Amino acid sequence: MIEEKTAKEMIYETNRDVKWICKMLQEMKETDDDLEQRVRALEGWQSQKIGEELKVKGISAAIGAGAGGLTTLVLKFFLNRGW
Secondary structure, eight states, X not given: OOOOOOHHHHHHHHHHHHHHHHXXXXXXXXXXXXXXXXXXXXXXXXXXXXXHHHHHHHHHHHHHHHHHHHHHHHHHHHHHHTO
């Protein structure tokens, strides 16, 4: 036959379950916090990497523009001299 639990046993079991649930929720929160920190670190790294790439592209563009301008001046100089 089915054994019926006493009220005291049910309260004890419920209390144990509640403690277990609280412990699991705390572990989930800690895991979530850790994951959140890792995601923020990756986002920071990514934005830093993008900033560095944009800086390099800007420097390359400036060098290209400077070289083009210098070439134009040299060509004008030689063409005005009649060479």
